[in-house]
Amino acid sequence: MSNAVTEGRSLGQFIEQEGILDVLAARIAELNAQASKEAKAVGKQQRLPAVQCFKCTAKKTCCMSVVVARLYEGIVVAGFLRRANRDTSELRAALAAAATAMEAASPYEWRVPCVFLDAAERCTVYTARPTPCGSLYVYSPPEWCSDPSATIQAYVPHAESAAATELEELFREKLALRRKVGRRYIGVLPRMVLIALETWDRSDFREALRHYDWPTDEAAARWNRRKLPAAT
Template sequence: MSAQRTLGEFVTDEKIVEWLAAQIADNHRDATHGATAVAKRHHLPMVCSTCTATKACCSSYVLVRLYEGLVIAAELVRSGRDTPALREMLRARAELMESTPVADWFTPCLFLDEAERCTVYAVRPTTCAQLFVYTPPDLCNARSNEIKSYTPREEVAAANALEEAFRERLSLRKKVGRRYFGILPRMVLVSLEAWDLTDFRDYLRQLPWRTDEEWAAAVAARA
């Protein structure tokens, strides 16, 4: 009988991280093309590409799929950034976010450095990579209702389809009515915690995943 593999061993041996990273990169590219096409069609400026303002977008309440957290976790492990101190910061940040109403959250992301650059840029979440605004950055920082941005319908559908394919490759059955989805620091933290576990499927399955209705309520509260 073959030895049971940890999550880290499994996703490395089966090249799941490379597969996910390639799919994520394709999705990011599609979003850039889509947003550029809309900008050209309607003569709108691609403001984010030249933005030098404080990155209000990186203070948002970022929701990600578990596979997006896993890919970031893999990068943190690979680059030697998975430390007890980082895990403690992720835990504290996740607890703070979970106890704060979504609409009230406006805090710089843990992965934003002092120069306002994303330190996980190549594997940044879909939510971040698909955000393109066509209005001045001042509106982002004012959290204005007048912000105009790209609507990435096809890219979101592709990201959701990838979530299904990811769970199948991991043999991670879905709990009925629940999605493997959560806030960015929590999804990275649980991926790191599962990384060295051989019973990672049981560990991941027993986490308090929200129902679709609970997510709908959270997103509505965000508006």
């Protein structure tokens, strides 16, 4: 990613012209592919049943959970939606409603289909999905995913999560976003995508992004059953 002058360019223009969007998308795809490979390897090593997600035909409860994402992951999803001409007022309204409800909910009780899940229970942003989605693999029976009392055996993506968190700082530097002491550019997935779409065409995107109420690690932890590793 280059450190080029950004003046006058909108967020979308800047990250596309500087290749930042493609670099981020490629890195996310790489981490997701690594998680898929590692989940299989760890399962084999620990003599666990095969990873269930590859052939799962059960209800996709995993896509009815609170997802905490990084702003750059929201930007990659937003870029994918823009390129597919899917940035509509209806989508933004759905993202806003989902974000507000998700932020107020307990992650232990939230069971609402993701805005990006289609009627056939497929992810409609699959190739751009964030690392928390792309690194989720389970070894226990798929039906258990819908049973709150079941003990799910899941792959723990330590390396992928740590690498994704490292990208946060690189992204902040490349965009010359102000460092927010004790706070991170993260939030629930629909909020991150909505913020990205709302600032996409703004040349004052840094100023606009500054005014969002970015959470501390502790504040963000309330949304997440699976914690994001702390930023370094």
